[in-house]
Amino acid sequence: MVNVALIAHDKKKLDLALFAKEWKDVFKNCKLYATKTTGKILKEKVGLEIQTFESGPLGGDLQIGALAVGGKIDFVIFLRDPLTAQPHEPDVSAVLRICDVHNIPLATNLASAEAIVLEIQKKLNN
Numbered sequence: 867m868v869n870v871a872l873i874a875h876d877k878k879k880l881d882l883a884l885f886a887k888e889w890k891d892v893f894k895n896c897k898l899y900a901t902k903t904t905g906k907i908l909k910e911k912v913g914l915e916i917q918t919f920e921s922g923p924l925g926g927d928l929q930i931g932a933l934a935v936g937g938k939i940d941f942v943i944f945l946r947d948p949l950t951a952q953p954h955e956p957d958v959s960a961v962l963r964i965c966d967v968h969n970i971p972l973a974t975n976l977a978s979a980e981a982i983v984l985e986i987q988k989k990l991n992n
Contacts, residue, residue, distance in 0.1 A: 868986050871930045871942045872900045872908060873922065873961070875952060878945035879904055883911045885945075885976060889983045890914065895990050899933060901926035927957040931964045941982050943973045 870893070874882040886893055886908055898916040900908060905918035920926035933939050942965055944958075952958055965972040973979035 868896045868989055869933075869938055869940045870896045870898055870986065871934070871939050871944070872898060872904060872916070873927065873930065873943070874904045874945040875922075875947040875950070876903075877947040877950060879907050881976060882943070882945050883907050885979060886912045886914060892983050892987050892990065896986065899930055899939065901930065922952075922957065923954040925957070927954065927961050931957075931961045934961070934964045934968055934970055937968075939970060941971050941973075941986060943979045943982060945976070945979070946974050 872882060872886065882904065890912055893914055898908075898914055900916045900918050902918050902921040902924075905916040908914050908916055919929040930939065930942075934942065942961070944961060946958065962972065962974075964970070971982055971985065973982045
């Protein structure tokens with residue numbers, strides 16, 4: 867089973883939902899984790915089964931980061947809004963750092979997210 871975290875800032879949630887819908891055949895074969903609002907949108911709009919945590923500003927990013935530290939996340943797709951300051955920026959930075967420290971593939975935009983999904987697809991087909 868491939869474990870994937872899906873996170874998106876407010877202005878990127880629709881982008882992530884559309885992306886997940888496009889790649890639903892891949893994602894439905896993964897164990898998915900998301901922060902609260904992102905997960906709710908993906909469940910309702912795309913029909914994916916997702917384990918959710920708190921919203922990002924309430925610690926959800928850190929909860930997913932803890933899973934990553936524990937070796938329970940294989941890939942992270944975190945669509946960030948680089949043009950809007952986030953009140954929980956230290957938490958966002960912590961997730962990015964954890965991915966770097968633990969060598970977890972991380973996508974922060976749609977182009978890198980597609981590369982990650984293609985890799986997930988290869989893993990699922992092996």
